Amino acid sequence: MRSELxxxxxxxxxxxxxxxxxxxMSDDREVxxxxxxxxxxxxxxxxxxxIVDMLGEPPDWIAKEQQGWLTLLGxxxxxxxxxxxxLPYLPDPHWQEHAGNFNEIIDRIDLHDAAVLDVGSGxxxxxxxxxxxxxxxxVACDVxxxxxxxxxxxxxxxxxxxIFFERVLCDMERLPFASGSYDVIFTTASLHHANDLxxxxxxxxxxxxxxxxxxxxxxxxxxxRSPVNMHGNLEIEVGINEHIxxxxxxxxxxxxxxxxxxxxxxxxxxRSVKQQKPTQFILENNxxxxxxxxxxxxxxxxxxxxxxxxxxxxxxxxxMLIAHKC
Numbered sequence: 001m002r003s004e005l006x007x008x009x010x011x012x013x014x015x016x017x018x019x020x021x022x023x024x025m026s027d028d029r030e031v032x033x034x035x036x037x038x039x040x041x042x043x044x045x046x047x048x049x050x051i052v053d054m055l056g057e058p059p060d061w062i063a064k065e066q067q068g069w070l071t072l073l074g075x076x077x078x079x080x081x082x083x084x085x086x087l088p089y090l091p092d093p094h095w096q097e098h099a100g101n102f103n104e105i106i107d108r109i110d111l112h113d114a115a116v117l118d119v120g121s122g123x124x125x126x127x128x129x130x131x132x133x134x135x136x137x138x139v140a141c142d143v144x145x146x147x148x149x150x151x152x153x154x155x156x157x158x159x160x161x162x163i164f165f166e167r168v169l170c171d172m173e174r175l176p177f178a179s180g181s182y183d184v185i186f187t188t189a190s191l192h193h194a195n196d197l198x199x200x201x202x203x204x205x206x207x208x209x210x211x212x213x214x215x216x217x218x219x220x221x222x223x224x225r226s227p228v229n230m231h232g233n234l235e236i237e238v239g240i241n242e243h244i245x246x247x248x249x250x251x252x253x254x255x256x257x258x259x260x261x262x263x264x265x266x267x268x269x270x271r272s273v274k275q276q277k278p279t280q281f282i283l284e285n286n287x288x289x290x291x292x293x294x295x296x297x298x299x300x301x302x303x304x305x306x307x308x309x310x311x312x313x314x315x316x317x318x319x320m321l322i323a324h325k326c
Contacts, residue, residue, distance in 0.1 A: 001031050001052050005139070005166050008115075008181040009036065012054060016040035017178050023047075029164055051151050051167040054176035055143060061195050062143050062171060064239035069149045071238045080148050084156050087125035100267035101217045101320060102126070102188065108322070109215060111135040114183040117207060118165075119172050119200075120190020123149060127165045128157040130186060138165035139177075142190075145169055175203045182207055185214040192219050192243045197250075201257035201323070208325045214259065217266075219319035220244045221312055247312035250319060259323040263308040266320050 006019045018039040025033035034047045046053045058066065083090065088099040111134045118127040121140035131138045144150030151167040158164055170176050173196055185204050194200040204214050222228065222244040236242050245253075247263075254261040311317070 001034075001036075001047050001050055001166060002164070003031075004137070005052070005168075006036070008139075008177050009052070009054070009168075010176055010178050011038035011041060011043050012056075012174065012176050013043040014038060014041040029158065049152055049155070051145060051169055054168055054170040058143065058171070059195075061241055065143060065193065065241050066145075068235065068239035069144055070146060072235070072240075073146065073149050076148050081156055084123060084125065084148065084153055085160055087123060097266075097268050097318070098189065098218050100271070101318065102129070104267040104270075105215050105217050105264070105320060106130075106133060109133075109184060109186070109213075111184070115139075115181065116184045116186060117141065117175075117177065117182040119175075119185055119187040119204065120193065121151070121167075122153075122190065124151060124154040124157060124165070124167065126186060126188055127154065128161065128163070131163050131165045132161060135184075139168060139182075140165055141168040141170050141172070141175070143169065143171060173199045173203060175207050177207045179206050180209045183209055183212050185212070187214070187216055189218040191216060192245065193241050194243075195241060197243070197245065198253040198256050201253045201259065204323070205257040205259050205325055210325060212325045214323040214325075216319060216321045216323065219250070219321075221250065221317065221319050222246050223316055224248065224313040226316075247309060247319070250321065251309070254321070254323050257323075259325055262322040262324065263305055263312065264320040264322065265308065265311070266318050269311075269315075269317055 003021050006021060009019050010017045011019065016038050019036050020039055021031065021036055023031040023034040030050050031047055032050050036045045036047065036052055088095050088102055111130065113136045115137045116130050116135045118130060118138060118140045121127050121142045122144060124140045127138050127140035140151060140154060142151055145152055147153050151169060154167050172194055185208055191197065191200055208214060224246050228244065233242060251261050
């Protein structure tokens with residue numbers, strides 16, 4: 001952690017933004033060990049391996065989430081560090097889809113001189129690329145700390161690329177940042193882990209600056225008439241908080257937070273339709289297939305929000321959404 005982060009941190013105990021830094025061990029990059037203390041109520045937040053802990057004693061659902069991911073990680077293999085450096089460009093279909101959507105959306109973000117909050121950053125690969133693409137400040141936050149699944153993975157990227165970004169351990173439903181702190185908020189495949197989706201979006205809206213934008217990608221979307229089926233979901237079995245919302249539920253949460261949603265099409269859908277292979281996307285029985293419209297209208301469909309809503313209602317595709325703060 002660097003002292004510059006103090007300008008946006010707030011105390012979760014009293015809400016004060018008057019924070020002071022106490023260092024017990026620093027290196028050339030940052031404070032590695034120490035604490036942040038509220039000048040108003042004297043609440044103290046520890047810094048370990050450069051990560052400031054603004055989570056404290058987590059609620060039960062977060063504690064289960066943390067333990068679940070540790071269970072899935074198991075004993076880290078030596079090759080994991082090299083794999084982290086390849087993220088999200090790993091050679092398997094799941095990550096190729098993530099990478100395609102990431103490339104599609106990051107080209108739309110003006111990162112020049114931007115302060116960016118990466119919500120649910122996990123292994124922090126996205127924070128790495130946001131910083132490399134020119135953001136002035138990047139703050140990665142998550143409930144996970146452990147290396148290879150959480151914020152401690154950042155050391156691999158910062159050492160390899162000679163870059164720096166902040167890491168804050170915190171709950172996305174209770175962000176420890178002052179209102180209007182960030183130009184851009186980014187999140188990939190993370191918001192569906194929230195316990196309360198509307199509350200998470202409300203926090204995102206609060207910490208965004210006026211005219212700021214939140215970019216949400218790679219979230220699962222359930223077809224409108226499809227029943228919720230989590231049977232056999234390994235993440236749920238180990239205690240991880242999983243939800244699959246319909247597009248109507250996503251849009252309702254965004255609008256309730258006071259943000260204006262703009263739907264986009266995932267990169268995989270665009271490529272599939274161009275190759276005339278839209279059947280790979282699951283369609284509800286007796287529903288209209290909207291995907292061929294994309295081939296007819298091309299990129300102009302991106303402005304037809306009503307059509308895009310229908311696409312998401314009827315096809316199993318990952319969410320690509322920009323939430324605007326007016």
